[in-house]
Amino acid sequence: xxxxxxxxxxxxxxxxxxxxxxxxxxxxxxxxxxxxxxxxxxxxxxxxxxxxxxxxxxxxxxxxxxxxxxxxxxxxxxxxxxxxxxxxxxxxxxxxxxxxxxxxxxxxxxxxxxxxxxxxxxxxxxxxxxxxxxxxxxxxxxxxxxxxxxxxxxxxxxxxxxxxxxxxxxxxxxxxxxxxxxxxxxxxxxxxxxxxxxxxxxxxxxxxxxxxxxxxxxxxxxxxxxxxxxxxxxxxxxxxxxxxxxxxxxxxxxxxxxxxxxxxxxxxxxxxxxxxxxxxxxxxxxxxxxxxxxxxxxxxxxxxxxxxxxxxxxxxxxxxxxxxxxxxxxxxxxxxxxxxxxxxxxxxxxxxxxxxxxxxxxxxxxxxxxxxxxxxxxxxxxxxxxxxxxxxxxxxxxxxxxxxxxxxxxxxxxxxxxxxxxxxxxxxxxxxxxxxxxxxxxxxxxxxxxxxxxxxxxxxxxxxxxxxxxxxxxxxxxxxxxxxxxxxxxxxxxxxxxxxxxxxxxxxxxxxxxxxxxxxxxxxxxxxxxxxxxxxxxxxxxxxxxxxxxxxxxxxxxxxxxxxxxxxxxxxxxxxxxxxxxxxxxxxxxxxxxxxxxxxx
Amino acid sequence: xxxxxxxxxxxxxxxxxxxxxxxxxxxxxxxxxxxxxxxxxxxxxxxxxxxxxxxxxxxxxxxxxxxxxxxxxxxxxxxxxxxxxxxxxxxxxxxxxxxxxxxxxxxxxxxxxxxxxxxxxxxxxxxxxxxxxxxxxxxxxxxxxxxxxxxxxxxxxxxxxxxxxxxxxxxxxxxxxxxxxxxxxxxxxxxxxxxxxxxxxxxxxxxxxxxxxxxxxxxxxxxxxxxxxxxxxxxxxxxxxxxxxxxxxxxxxxxxxxxxxxxxxxxxxxxxxxxxxxxxxxxxxxxxxxxxxxxxxxxxxxxxxxxxxxxxxxxxxxxxxxxxxxxxxxxxxxxxxxxxxxxxxxxxxxxxxxxxxxxxxxxxxxxxx
Numbered sequence: 001x002x003x004x005x006x007x008x009x010x011x012x013x014x015x016x017x018x019x020x021x022x023x024x025x026x027x028x029x030x031x032x033x034x035x036x037x038x039x040x041x042x043x044x045x046x047x048x049x050x051x052x053x054x055x056x057x058x059x060x061x062x063x064x065x066x067x068x069x070x071x072x073x074x075x076x077x078x079x080x081x082x083x084x085x086x087x088x089x090x091x092x093x094x095x096x097x098x099x100x101x102x103x104x105x106x107x108x109x110x111x112x113x114x115x116x117x118x119x120x121x122x123x124x125x126x127x128x129x130x131x132x133x134x135x136x137x138x139x140x141x142x143x144x145x146x147x148x149x150x151x152x153x154x155x156x157x158x159x160x161x162x163x164x165x166x167x168x169x170x171x172x173x174x175x176x177x178x179x180x181x182x183x184x185x186x187x188x189x190x191x192x193x194x195x196x197x198x199x200x201x202x203x204x205x206x207x208x209x210x211x212x213x214x215x216x217x218x219x220x221x222x223x224x225x226x227x228x229x230x231x232x233x234x235x236x237x238x239x240x241x242x243x244x245x246x247x248x249x250x251x252x253x254x255x256x257x258x259x260x261x262x263x264x265x266x267x268x269x270x271x272x273x274x275x276x277x278x279x280x281x282x283x284x285x286x287x288x289x290x291x292x293x294x295x296x297x298x299x300x301x302x303x304x305x306x307x308x309x310x311x312x313x314x315x316x317x318x319x320x321x322x323x324x325x326x327x328x329x330x331x332x333x334x335x336x337x338x339x340x341x342x343x344x345x346x347x348x349x350x351x352x353x354x355x356x357x358x359x360x361x362x363x364x365x366x367x368x369x370x371x372x373x374x375x376x377x378x379x380x381x382x383x384x385x386x387x388x389x390x391x392x393x394x395x396x397x398x399x400x401x402x403x404x405x406x407x408x409x410x411x412x413x414x415x416x417x418x419x420x421x422x423x424x425x426x427x428x429x430x431x432x433x434x435x436x437x438x439x440x441x442x443x444x445x446x447x448x449x450x451x452x453x454x455x456x457x458x459x460x461x462x463x464x465x466x467x468x469x470x471x472x473x474x475x476x477x478x479x480x481x482x483x484x485x486x487x488x489x490x491x492x493x494x495x496x497x498x499x500x501x502x503x504x505x506x507x508x509x510x511x512x513x514x515x516x517x518x519x520x521x522x523x524x525x526x527x528x529x530x531x532x533x534x535x536x537x538x539x540x541x542x543x544x545x546x547x548x549x550x551x552x553x554x555x556x557x558x559x560x561x562x563x564x565x566x567x568x569x570x571x572x573x574x575x576x577x578x579x580x581x582x583x584x585x586x587x588x589x590x591x592x593x594x595x596x597x598x599x600x601x
Numbered sequence: 602x603x604x605x606x607x608x609x610x611x612x613x614x615x616x617x618x619x620x621x622x623x624x625x626x627x628x629x630x631x632x633x634x635x636x637x638x639x640x641x642x643x644x645x646x647x648x649x650x651x652x653x654x655x656x657x658x659x660x661x662x663x664x665x666x667x668x669x670x671x672x673x674x675x676x677x678x679x680x681x682x683x684x685x686x687x688x689x690x691x692x693x694x695x696x697x698x699x700x701x702x703x704x705x706x707x708x709x710x711x712x713x714x715x716x717x718x719x720x721x722x723x724x725x726x727x728x729x730x731x732x733x734x735x736x737x738x739x740x741x742x743x744x745x746x747x748x749x750x751x752x753x754x755x756x757x758x759x760x761x762x763x764x765x766x767x768x769x770x771x772x773x774x775x776x777x778x779x780x781x782x783x784x785x786x787x788x789x790x791x792x793x794x795x796x797x798x799x800x801x802x803x804x805x806x807x808x809x810x811x812x813x814x815x816x817x818x819x820x821x822x823x824x825x826x827x828x829x830x831x832x833x834x835x836x837x838x839x840x841x842x843x844x845x846x847x848x849x850x851x852x853x854x855x856x857x858x859x860x861x862x863x864x865x866x867x868x869x870x871x872x873x874x875x876x877x878x879x880x881x882x883x884x885x886x887x888x889x890x891x892x893x894x895x896x897x898x899x900x901x902x903x904x905x906x907x908x909x910x911x912x913x914x915x916x917x918x919x920x921x922x923x924x925x926x927x928x929x930x931x932x933x934x935x936x937x938x939x940x941x942x943x944x945x946x947x948x949x950x951x952x953x954x955x956x957x958x959x960x961x962x963x964x965x966x967x968x969x970x
Contacts, residue, residue, distance in 0.1 A: 006772075007727075007728070007772040008962070010772045011770055011771075011772060011897065014769050014770045014772075015885055015888060015889045017769075018766065018769075018885055018901070018904070018905075019882060019885050021908075022878060022881055022885070022908055023878065023882075025908065025912045026874050026877065026878045028912075028916075028921075029874060029912065029915050029919070030870075030871065030874055032916075032919050032921055033828070033862065033870045033871075033874075034867065036825060036829040036919060037828060037829055037831055037832055037833060037862065037866060037867040037870070038832070038833060040829045041829055041830070041833075043829070044825065044826050044828075044829025044830045045829070045832065047826045047829075047830070048829075048830035048842055048843055048848075049842075051823075051826065051842070051843065051848055052842045052846050052848075215846070216845075216846035216848075217823075217846055217847040217848045218847070222846065
């Protein structure tokens with residue numbers, strides 16, 4: 001039997017002990033609550049707020065790019081996208097079959113889409129296809145109410161209405177890459193990759209807006225609390241005249257080359273055409289790998305912006321530089337004349353004039369008008385390399401023009417010093433100075449440098465900074481001091497090129513709408529490829545044809561525009577490049593007439 | 602007899618119960634008002650049924666519970682043994698027994714049965730003997746091993762702690778417990794070796810809930826955020842964002858405490874903890890003044906289970922104890938848990954009624970049973 005008194009005493013102490021334990025446990029819990037609800041309150045409150053609030057960015061509308069008359073060159077088009085919420089789809093197989101029926105997806109696209117669905121969360125929308133036109137989406141959207149879990153939404157995408165015509169100038173966009181994300185872009189944003197889209201990225205982009213939403217534990221939106229709208233990007237008005245660019249492109253007739261037209265007083269660029277171009281819409285509308293590699297491997301290099309990124313030997317257009325140098329240094333020949341027998345005899349070789357029979361007695365005017373090589377061989381020989389080089393630098397060659405376009409080339413000025421420093425043991429010979437004087441040899445220039453040179457001749461020696469923004473104040477980089485009489489002589493000779501019988505462009509340009517002063521150039525390619533690394537990639541007969549140049553300004557009496565045209569392997573400058581100038585002048589004249597007519601009414 | 606019994610009712614205990622019931626229903630309403638109103642209505646019905654059962658039990662002589670002790674214990678143990686053979690698998694563990702009409706967890710039943718059988722065994726027996734020690738070890742060990750095998754670590758620990766409390770007040774000297782505790786590392790090692798991955802994960806997550814913020818620790822972190830963001834006065838009735846936006850898991854059952862803490866703050870929490878302290882303290886006082894030793898031990902066992910439930914549940918949702926599925930007494934939604942606990946409280950009330958005006962069991966040579 002139980003020793004009751006003993007057991008009772010122990011029972012009572014232990015009940016008391018239990019009472020105390022109860023109190024202790026409750027105090028432990030209470031202190032934990034004080035810790036969480038009082039001491040940790042602020043931090044945990046913040047976490048509760050972060051839990052329930054979700055800030056969703058709203059992408060800004062990108063600014064458009066327009067030409068000088070407001071014509072859209074880069075605009076935003078409405079497009080549609082299809083997404084799927086897998087958990088809301090009743091019958092995945094049937095739904096997919098119907099979608100395929102409506103959308104005509106290729107087997108590869110179908111595989112890609114199915115892979116994407118498999119990898120995604122079931123409660124989040126999965127993007128199936130985007131950048132669709134209304135025509136593509138119409139049959140599906142009519143049946144949308146039969147397809148649960150499928151959603152069609154409207155959005156915008158970048159569209160370039162002039163396609164290949166403006167591809168180099170305008171450039172294109174692509175989705176933000178990891179390095180852009182590090183710079184603060186969102187993964188879903190588009191960023192300018194090349195051309196003006198890249199240069200004006202900051203101004204075009206606009207400012208992100210955001211929407212503060214209350215979300216539940218499953219990240220479903222419960223309410224919209226706050227909204228700060230995005231700020232649209234700036235619309236950029238270019239000085240470009242797209243109709244002029246179209247006229248130039250038409251006259252190029254599919255040949256490879258570049259055309260630059262600029263205002264002789266302001267430096268505004270009116271045309272900046274590089275052919276062939278690419279349709280940059282393919283970048284936004286889903287570029288196929290094959291298409292991209294076909295562009296990369298195309299021997300005509302459609303991705304190259306020839307107006308600023310390619311440098312060509314200037315050919316006879318360079319004779320103006322030699323002429324100015326001669327006049328500046330009061331060379332006897334520049335004031336006098338020489339006889340052209342069709343060649344110059346050097347010790348070991350004959351330097352030929354393009355006209356085998358020779359030009360006879362020529363002064364500087366005749367030499368420019370007829371593009372006599374012998375005259376300029378001799379002039380260059382008298383002046384020597386330093387004077388020629390200095391003159392070229394003065395007119396802005398050998399340096400970047402500073403136009404706001406990516407990867408501008410500076411061209412190259414031939415130099416005896418550089419020749420030695422290149423490690424080649426060959427010494428500079430007299431004949432090289434002479435061919436430099438007619439724009440052959442190692443000298444290369446970009447079309448935009450050449451257009452600016454023409455503008456400087458037209459405006460009296462102002463080297464302008466070419467720019468693309470309408471109404472921007474002109475920026476004169478340097479003024480080249482030229483004796484007005486000397487300038488007049490060169491201008492008259494350039495006028496004669498296009499307007500006097502015997503001028504190298506007379507036959508093509510005599511009936512131009514505006515009187516043109518210009519200079520043809522025919523840059524020898526074969527001569528170049530003898531010892532230079534510049535091996536042509538065009539494996540055809542054309543590879544040996546010369547590059548055709550034509551540069552100049554118009555109208556002759558009161559210049560407005562200057563231009564430079566280069567056609568790769570185009571042959572003779574006057575006949576190949578001249579008609580492009582003719583077509584552009586005609587277009588400008590027509591536009592002027594239209595304006596005066598509309599003013600008259 | 603009816604009025605006599607009603608007069609003998611412990612009004613303080615009843616008041617505590619009703620206050621907890623009211624608070625519990627308000628919190629439950631807040632937890633489910635956005636979703637399933639049926640849950641709140643069902644719980645109201647459970648309370649009505651429960652209170653009816655409670656008053657009926659007040660008329661059942663204590664002696665009949667003593668008679669039921671062994672059969673109840675053996676049937677519970679049998680059901681427990683049947684679980685691994687014919688039980689249903691829920692969440693990777695086999696715990697439920699489906700008897701056609703009702704499906705229930707034998708592990709829930711055995712706790713109460715063990716309290717009953719221990720109280721019955723030690724009501725008339727000397728505690729500090731090897732024979733009775735081994736009887737106690739066998740009575741606790743058999744269900745404990747079966748529950749560990751399910752596996753359900755939480756219930757096992759609750760069962761063992763409650764049994765230890767009963768054996769303590771039954772009069773076992775400390776040396777018996779120290780001996781058992783000295784053996785426990787070996788036992789723990791044995792248990793750990795047999796734990797399933799998800800249970801090990803639960804214990805590990807308990808040690809550092811932040812280590813796995815999207816996995817097992819997610820619920821505890823969200824619960825702590827709910828509690829902490831409530832502050833001193835809470836966010837207001839139906840204003841808790843963690844509740845409203847479903848960041849709380851199981852917010853009407855195991856995690857209902859967080860709803861109270863978020864919406865009523867430290868103030869509401871203090872009220873609930875005080876009510877629990879008063880209720881259980883009153884129960885221990887009833888045990889102390891019980892007329893029979895059986896009554897004392899049974900009420901102590903019931904109190905121990907209540908203490909453990911409340912402490913483990915609140916400790917778990919506030920991140921000081923691992924997550925084990927233990928309800929918050931009288932607050933968590935659930936008919937069977939509520940009915941079981943209210944029946945237990947009815948037995949406590951019956952002990953109180955029978956002891957009213959009687960001398961506690963040590964003074965006179967009154968019969969022990």
